[in-house]
Amino acid sequence: MLSQKTINIIKSTVPALEEHGTHITTVFYEELFKAHPELLNIFNHANQAQGKQQTALANAVYAAAVHIDKLEKILPTVVQIAHKHVSLGVKPEHYPIVGEYLLKAIKMVLGDNATPEILHAWGEAYGVIADAFIGVEATMYEENEKKEGGWTNFKDFVVEKVVPESNVITSFYLKPADAAHLPSFKPGQYISVRVSIPGEKYMMIRQYSLSKTPSLDMFRISVKKENDNNPDGKVSVYLHNQVKEGDTLEVSAPAGDFTLSGKSDKAITFIAGGVGITPMMSMMETLAAEEPTREIVFLQAARTPAYAAFTEQIQSLQEKMPNLTYKTYYEGNRIDETVLKDMVHPDSDVYVCGPAGFMEFVISTLYCAGFSKEQIHFEFFGPAADLEKAE
Incomplete structure (x- = not known):
């Protein structure tokens, strides 16, 4: 639990975050990757290049500051981001690294306005929020591993079939390389696919919705081929142009909260x-x-x-x-x-x-x-x- 003093200090930083949030997160990622380039094997390079990840993180930090006295209000966002983290392989040991460089970025951007008192308060708040993520993600990892046929992190799958669905969308049917049964998943969930593309220094991960009803032996993802010049299209272009039946891809366990809900008699x-x-x-x-x-x-x-x-x-x-x-x-x-x-x-x-x-x-x-x-x-x-x- 955060003290009222810490809550008040965090609340006082809301205007600064509203004005400088994206600058702070941009500096954060720059400093983080300088010190820990290995994390580029996890983060989406295209989202970085286009500024999407910086903006998304700025929005999340701002929302945390606004609701710091009622963090339950951002719980749905925490759960959604946690699903993403689990599908990417984010681990508890990553959080102290992120916290260190987030505070460093706040200090670099805000200068003297980031007083020791403010940095201490944000350190406390980050610790509470990080613990929430770690706890939610630990439960998700455990549930994935306990499912029949379940696993954590990434597992090898063989491309069984490649089927064009339209001019730009192709389906890839994926079977576990070890021939094990697949775990159940909720319709609407996604998996992550991790690839090493020739000529690229770091591995790349993209998330694709499972486009077929759950079965025991096969996943199906249906991928849109992006324009060759689109920085977000490297993986989709690789899948469309290079991946053939019989090839192997690394795949995460299903994740995501965009699933069917509500009363069964409702339209x-x-x-x-x-x-x-x-x-x-x-x-x-x-x-x-x-x-x-x-x-x-x-x-x-x-x-x-x-x-x-x-x-x-x-x-x-x-x-x-x-x-x-x-x-x-x-x-x-x-x-x-x-x-x-x-x-x-x-x-x-x-x-x-x-x-x-x-x-x-x-x-x-x-x-x-x-x-x-x-x-x-x-x-x-x-x-x-x-x-x-x-x-």
């Missing part, structure tokens, strides 16, 4: 943009097997029909799901306010996934229409704290 609306359809395919296949009469509206947006993945599979599900309404939207016929008003039942649970701009529009429009935060579930493909932008 569901899926709203997918582009490759955001991938976690929803796992959800849809599971509902088709377990709750085929559930009332479902599925809205899929893509640039053109050639870019839309899984359209035939979803259409085939309509044969066994009499209450499924499925509509596709392309350029010139986009999902707009009228579509959302006409197609999304006000009492339904809504699941949204896709590009950040698409999601921000959909989520903000639904909030303005009276939907509650409890009704709307979403997954950003990027640093976990990016979700703050949509609320």
Whole structure:
């Protein structure tokens, strides 16, 4: 527990964090990687290069300061980030290193305004928050290892099949190299894939949604090939251009909290943009097997029909799901306010996934229409704290 004095000091730094937060986190990562370049085997280099990770961390630190007296308010964000950490292999020994360089960055940016009293208070607060992460993540690691077929960290998988799903999305079917059964997972969760790309100094890790209903012997991920010039596209380009059937990939255990929830008799609306359809395919296949009469509206947006993945599979599900309404939207016929008003039942649970701009529009429009935060579930493909932008 933090003393009231420490809480008051942390609260007093909120204006400085609001003004200088991204500068602080930028300096933090620069100093961290100078001293510990081995951590570049864990962090997403593209998010670093584009400033996404710096902004996400700044948002998280700011939120922690605002809610330092009621840290339970940021618990959902802690859990979501913890899922990311577990899938990347973050360990307790990493936290003291991060704390050291975060305090160093605060001092470097704020100068004399970062008094010893402020640095001591932030050291205390960081310790409490770090302990929360370590505890949540320890439970997740333990649960992963205890599951039948479960494991921690990374495990070798063999690429069983490679199947194009659209002009830009390809599915990779992955089987454990040791032929062990796979653990159960919740539809909507993701795995991390770790690769060593020829010519790259450090390993790279990317997270991909599991796009097929759980099975005992195989995972499926469906990956969008990014533009060759996109710094975030190195792994997807490598998978599309270099990885073939029979190759081996390192894979983490399933993680993530973007999963089906709520009452089983409640209507569901899926709203997918582009490759955001991938976690929803796992959800849809599971509902088709377990709750085929559930009332479902599925809205899929893509640039053109050639870019839309899984359209035939979803259409085939309509044969066994009499209450499924499925509509596709392309350029010139986009999902707009009228579509959302006409197609999304006000009492339904809504699941949204896709590009950040698409999601921000959909989520903000639904909030303005009276939907509650409890009704709307979403997954950003990027640093976990990016979700703050949509609320």
